[in-house]
Amino acid sequence: MNRYKKLWICLLLSMVAMVGCWDMTEIDRRLFVGSVGIDTSDEINKYTFHFSLPIAREIIGGEGGGGGGGGKAVATVSTVGNSIVDGARNLALRLNRDLFFEHMRVIVIGEDVARGDLKKVINPLIRLTEFNRRSRIAICEGEARKVMEVNPWTEKLKAEYLETVLASTGLSGKFAELDLGDFLRNLHSQKGDALVSKMAANKTQVSIGGAAVIKDFRLVGWLDEEETQGANFFLGKITGGDIVVEDPQGNGTVTFIILGEKSRLSLKAKEPIPEFSLDVYVAGNIASTTHGIILSLEDAEKLQGIVSKEITAQISKGVKKLKEIYKVDVLKLSDHLYKHEPELWRKYEESWGDVYPNVKIDIKVHTTVKNIGVIR
């Protein structure tokens, strides 16, 4: 019996040494893709893919020594392929390590690709689980290559920089915040319409103000910063940012910091075509006034009115552009009809494309001043 016990122990211990795994890849055989850029190429149905890859040894080396950080922390490689998977496989001919997409942070799509059919590009991102659904997505002006060549000074890693820029909703409402999962959800539940972050780049920085308007899986145009903020107000997505308005006494400006907002869309009239009313509730702080002004209660109340008016103007601007120029229903009006008035929606389902630009929306903004700082 004792002999068997020893045998069992030997067998069990051998498991520790012999565990194998088909999927094992040593971490030093992997390249973690930080961000992906997609551009068109000269060949039909092929795209140029740029992958930014952090170089682990450079990141570690740079932190230790004062003058040590000679090499770049991030390498960018490009390849041409039919799909992102094809591109990554093509790189196997040139790189000795596997590309690994689980930690992908940002996907940047070039303008030309977006103006073509996005469906072709995003399919593998949905189909394969190796692509990180939490990564953020942006469409850039011109070529994605420009964004991939940015050399940020704030962060060592480009992907980290791009991701955190796109995550700063608490500081500004002038861009569209979206991760891949949300992007796919929006595309499918709105039949291919969505607002996506816009990105523009110079050598050391990107700028993410504004938004790209996608209609039926194609890029149709851009919104500028104010229009984007207006659209965000409309959708109730604003969690930060500021509004600058003229001083009630007319000799300077007041900066109003937004703390939060809620929006409520409701149907006002059904006939002859649907008419909506939108109530937006904004709360915020006064951060700066013209020096020497002493805020009285009346001033604060007046200011609330002025801020409301400014926000209303921004919303109307955004709504007008989306509704009348691009004719894209990213404001989720059809969604609202479908969800709350399914009977009415059945009537308009076919002709919504024609009805939508003429729909009237009555916008009311209610602003509350929460704090005014420590001077009056």
Place this chain on the structure above:
Amino acid sequence: MLTNNDLITVPQTVVLIITTILEIGLLSLPRDVAIYANSDGWIVVIIGGVLTFVGSLVLSTLVRRFPNDTFIEYSQKVIGKVPAFFLGIVLIIYFTLASCIVIRTFAEVINAFMLQKTPREFIIITQMLLTVYLIRHGIEPTARIAEILFPILIIPIFAMYLIAIPKADFTELLPFLNTPVKAMAMGSLNTMFSFFGIEILLMLGPYMRSPERIYWTMFVSVAVSTMIYVFVVIVVFATIGVQNTKLLIWPGMTIIRTIMAPGKVFERLDALALALWTIASFTTANSFFLTGALTFTHLTRAREFKFFITILFPWIYLFASIPPNVLVTEKLVYMVKIGSITVGILIPLIILVLSIILKKRSGAA
């Protein structure tokens, strides 16, 4: 005839049935109901649960009528030996296929979300070896394992999906009751397939300590399973959208990849989720495999049931490895689920009606 004198208590029966119903098919349930009923999918699940409970009344009544017999014995009493023998064969085939689709779907999910290159056969065989090791000890240890694993399974499932709530948009559940009645009915019937697993009751009768409380047992089991199903469907709908759900093969798993635990302590929950689904499919495979072996034992009036586990093993492995890809697997799953209605409700109903007409009861052979 009872080779194993172990009896299981009422709570053990409840968790055994719940863990049998709760299998990896839950991952694809949101898609099925979304296709049938769009945003009314969760209502369809509730109706499906009610229908399942009504269907389970047939099984329960049979257990009450013949508390000392399994399906094999009482069908022999009611319809005679030869037809009952064929029904027994059908039952064995059904239980074999049921355990094989559970194991296969599990291997499929593991392949898609975690171990892309690991051969499916390897996942199947390791899962089966574990199951065999457990069920060789009989029904009582199997029920006890279900009892131990139940809280380990249920609490994390709720916790995990609750993390998605901040991202959820509950207007996705609107419009309310906007689906044609026909689609609702079809959807509900289809959801009944997701409750497959109650058929194990056919063989469980004599192993229960208090068969007189069977109605209550079934009510609790089906109600708890329905609650879990509805919860998962609502969270999935609200988080990834009804239209998006229709496209995904396993929306219940994809949602895990889109959410992030608060505080970034655990950024990814994939591993936790897969561990939970391993438990879920393990308990389900246990029940089906064991019931299959028990059916065989009772059919051949053998003394020892362990022998039949060995006989069924290669067949389950074979059928689980046959489908080349997930599309074929889905087809097989659908066939088995139709079979579950036949075996779990239609055939017992006929037997029950005949036994009432012929006034057959336990003991009166």
